[in-house]
Amino acid sequence: NMQAEIQTDLLLKDKMKQQAIEKEQNAFYKLLNATNIYLNANEIRYNIYKNHFAEVKQKNKVKESDRATVLEREAIDYFTKANVQTRSARNMMYKSDQYIKLMGANDLQLYALQLQESAYGIYLSIPAAISSKIDTAFVAENIYNDTKKSTSKESTSSKLSWEVLSTYTYSYVKPKPVKYKTKKGILFHVQLGIFKGLLPTKKFAKVSPVIFDKFVKNPYRRYLVGEYKTYEAADMALKYVKKMGYDDAYIISKINGQRKSYSLGKNKLVFNDKYNSNKIHELSVFSSISYSPISSNDNKNKDDGNRNVKSIKGLAYYLQLGMFLKPVTSSEFQNIEPIFTEKIPSKGTRYMTGPYNSIAQARSAENLIKSKGFADAYIIAYNNGVNISLTKAKQIEKPGSVVNSVDKSNSSGIIKFSVQVGAYKNKLSNTDFEKLNGSFSPRKVNIKYSSGMNIYIIGDYKSYNEAKFLKNKLHTEGHSDCFIVAFKGETKITIGEAIELSNE
Incomplete structure (x- = not known):
């Protein structure tokens, strides 16, 4: 190009420029071919290392196996990043840009291989195979840092x-x-x-x-x-x-x-009812309810980082997620946090989320929790860490007020549990009702009217556990949207109130 620029003959100048372009393209073609060979060789080596990790880990269990596992994981991250860059390079118009991008991908691949080799060095107890640079970086990245000033x-x-x-x-x-x-x-x-x-x-x-x-x-x-x-x-x-x-x-x-x-x-x-339910649940973590430190005696009741309900002072409402005979991990609850527990003699451990300052907050959060797959969740109340009835909780929350919940002294209306399979503002036509009934055959679908809705239910049980058995069976049959409801006479009440009144 430089020689072409000094030529006075325009035809010769154009010819020399064309020759320069052809030579440049040919050079980049060879460079790209060579780089692709390097990338393919790295990939073969990477996959060989990756495929033999499981075998080496089983035979060579060492103290620092966890450390080697982290290096394995990071190798996957770097190689994945290299593949992204490789795909991006092949979509570029200019060969010079392709070459620069592919060289960057090659660099990432080589680092992934270093990480793999360092992991093998740990598993096989070969210090010479462990990169000192990677080893130093690993230590720095896994030290806990309590600095509060951010680095710019x-x-x-x-x-x-x-x-x-x-x-x-x-x-x-x-x-x-x-x-x-x-x-x-x-x-x-x-x-x-x-x-x-x-x-x-x-x-x-x-x-x-x-x-x-x-x-x-x-x-x-x-x-x-x-x-x-x-x-x-x-x-x-x-x-x-x-x-x-x-x-x-x-x-x-x-x-x-x-x-x-x-x-x-x-x-x-979008500010709607769902947003408001999310807000109440998320803000409850920052509520004014005080957390007292868990004593060493209480600590034995603490499971997998869950909090003991006895550490909460004052009146608090929770949503019970389940009762288990054996302790379960927090992963069972799909990242719902915080989780509180209470051990119930001869029954197991009660798992719940909250706390909520009022029954109104708890009711709003109940819809959100149920939408996450916990259809059987219901509200319970505690005062200074002791389980109390919702009736008593409402009296504490609003002293002197008339409590609207069902009173045990009122004998009119028997507590019954059922499984809801549908709810509609307008009553189903005979044809639609027959279709609904047929889909649950041989069980019979009944209808109750409550709060302006026609509620279609199956079963009429005195205990919650009987209804739960039916609900689980229906779920296995493919009816995943059904859930348990409770009635006192013809009036629909909450599951929590029903369990309280039925003395379960």
């Missing part, structure tokens, strides 16, 4: 990459970081800042989970806490962490997993 990108090396490699999450209940699953819809998080290492989970139990972005070959991590569907709860979480000393914290939103500003997420919200 400007104050770090300009050579550091801020390209996100992967996102992880952990909490006080689940302290081991796992891959964060992107969620649909609008969510709000509080960004604490950029820190090295791991942040301690216990101090963020009230604003869990902790989420962090890991960057490519960068020791820093970007930390978020909380996961809220309402901006009011995010505002409360921000105030909470600022009181803890995280002055650089601010709120961000994510729309279908894409990071956006707080204001954009707020502008996209």
Whole structure:
């Protein structure tokens, strides 16, 4: 090109420029071919290492196996990132851009192989196979950091990459970081800042989970806490962490997993009944109900990070999620937090979520919890850690008021439990009713009218457990939308009230 520029003969000049372009294209063609050979060779090596990890782990169980497992996981992250870059490069127009992108992918692949080899070095007790650079980075990334001052990108090396490699999450209940699953819809998080290492989970139990972005070959991590569907709860979480000393914290939103500003997420919200139910449930974590420290005696009742209900002072309402003979982990409750427990002699352990300051709050939250798959959830009440009836709770909440719940002294109306299979404002036509009845044959579908709705039910049981048995059987038959309801005479009442009145 330089020689062409000095030519006075225009035909010769154009010819030399064309020759330069052809030579450049030919050179890049050879470079791209060579790079693709490197990438293919790396992939073969990576898959060989990956396929033999399970066998090596079984034969060589060492103290630092967990550490090696983390290196394995990070190798997968880096190789996945390399594949993304490779696909992106092949869509580029210019060969020069393709080459630069593919070389970057090759660099990520080589780092993934180093991570794998270091993991093998740990499993097989071969120190020489462990990269000192990777070993140092691993130690730094897994030290707990209680620093409250965020690091700014400007104050770090300009050579550091801020390209996100992967996102992880952990909490006080689940302290081991796992891959964060992107969620649909609008969510709000509080960004604490950029820190090295791991942040301690216990101090963020009230604003869990902790989420962090890991960057490519960068020791820093970007930390978020909380996961809220309402901006009011995010505002409360921000105030909470600022009181803890995280002055650089601010709120961000994510729309279908894409990071956006707080204001954009707020502008996209739809304020309806579901939103209000979410708000009540999320704000209950920041309610004025006081938590007293759990004593060493109470600690034996604490399961998998769950809180003992006896630690709550004053009147509090909860939603019972289930009663289990053997302790279960918090994963059974699909990330509903916080979880409280109480051991009931000869019955097992009661698991519940809350607390809520009023019965109205609890009723609003009940709809949200049921929509998450806990159709049998119902409201219960405690006063200073002791289970009390809803009738008594309402009297404490509003002393001197007339309580609207069902009174045990009122003998008119027998308590019955049924399984609801449908509810409609207008009564079904004979044809539609026959179809509904036929789908549950040989069982008979009955109808009750309550609160302006025609409720279609199956069964008429004196005990909750009998109705629960039927509901579970219907679920196995494919009727997953049915759930338990209760009546006192012809009046529909809550499951909690019915269980209380039936002395179960």
